[in-house]
Amino acid sequence: MSIAVNNISKSYKKLKAVDSITFKVNDGELFGLIGPDGAGKTTIFRILTTLLVANEGSAEVAGYDVVKQLKEIRNSVGYMPGKFSLYQDLTVEENLHFFATIFGTTIEENYDLIKDIYIQIEPFKDRRAGALSGGMKQKLALCCALIHAPKVLFLDEPTTGVDPVSRKEFWIMLKRLQQKGITILVSTPYMDEASLCDRIALIQKGKILKIDTPQNIINNYEKVIYDVQAKNTHGLIHDLKNYPNQYSVYAFGEFVHYIDKNATFNPNDLQTYLKNKNHTDIIIKPATITIEDVFMDL
Template identity: 85%
Template sequence: MSISVQNISKSYKSIQAIDDVSFEVNEGELFGLIGPDGAGKTTIFRILTTLLLANEGNAKVLEFDVKQDYKAIRNSVGYMPGKFSLYQDLTVEENLTFFATIFGTTIEENYDLIEDIYVQIEPFKKRRAGALSGGMKQKLALCCALIHAPKVLFLDEPTTGVDPVSRKEFWQMLKRLQQKGITILVSTPYMDEASLCDRIALIQKGKILKIDSPSNIISKYDKVIYDIQSKNTHGLIHDLKNYSSHYSVYAFGEFIHYIDTNQNFNPNDLQDYLQQKNHTQIIIKPAQTTIEDVFMDL
């Protein structure tokens, strides 16, 4: 077991940031904390990286206790905080040297671990970190978190504000790091990234609502979702919400996702209803369930 969290709670004055959270991350696993802003993800990261004490519960990282063994944890984990963690006025190279030095190592010593990532930013090594693009900042921050060869890597919303191509590349990098034996706990508000993790915890309002592999979470979802479209999207949402047997209606990409309460739901009846409401170019077809759909129904 690389990470073990047992019944952790934390409040900031009257705000209950996390409430009785428990989960475990296996050695070498890529585990995702998936949830919207304010769900409590950063609080969990800060407790596990020994920057914040929980009010209740216990947590261990690499068998070290977050309270008693905080020094050992700090030496053996890498942390990439959500908010930009680099020194904006230092260059790429200076930032990396700084992080290597505080961990008593050098860039050369662990270069093989960061090489894949560093070669992409090396052409800009004399540029100040503050003048890098979002994707490049993210790669540099990852290099800095890796420079002391941590066994566990904590990545808090590493892809927030990063363009889709860089996001994709970033996840490919994470997979390669995982193959090198690093355990990774990553958080993201992007539901499409959830499917790239081995297991995920869906978290909302400080509580973990589900923990499983993305495929199990989807296959255990027992409702049938329909993709619905018509020429008048705004009116469609309104009319679907007024359909007497509707269960849920929400925009999903170019379609509306619709779930009916009736087990014997007949799409033709809904088609007739929408035609009566003067909708045209109506499409009703079964949709693929996604993690986002499961989340919407929690």
């Protein structure tokens, strides 16, 4: 077991940031904490990386207790905070060299591990970290977190504020690291990234709502969702919300997702209702369920 969290709670004054959370991450697993801003993801990261002490509960990382065995943990985990936190006035190479040295290692020793990533930023190795683009900063931060070959890697919202192409690349890199046997705990507010994890925990207001593989979470969702489209989207949402049997209505890309209270729901009834409301070009069809839909329903 790489990470074992047992009934961890943490409060900031009156606000309960994390409320008796329990989960386990297996060796070599890519585990995702999925939840909106303020759900408590960062607090969990800070507790597991020994930066914060929990009020209640216990946790182990790589077999070490987060309170009693700080030193062992600090030697065996890599942490990439949500905010870019390398020295902006040092160059790419100097940053990497610095972190290698304070971990008592050298760049050469673990070069294999970071090679794929470092090659992409190597042309800019003499540039100051502050002058890098967002995606490149990300890669540098990942290199610095990996330079001591950690057993467990913590990535707190690594793709927030990064362009879609870099995001995609980043997840490919994570998959590669996973193949090298590194356990990865990653958090993200993006639901589309959730399906790339082995298992995910859906978090809201400091509580875990569900833990499972993304596929199981989708499969276990029993309600039927319909994509609804019409010319006047704004009016459509308004009218759908006034439909007597509606369970939930929300915009989803070019469609509006509609869920009915009754299992015996007939789309034709809705079609008629919308026609009476003067909607044109109406399309109603069953939708493919995504993690986001499940999350919206929790």
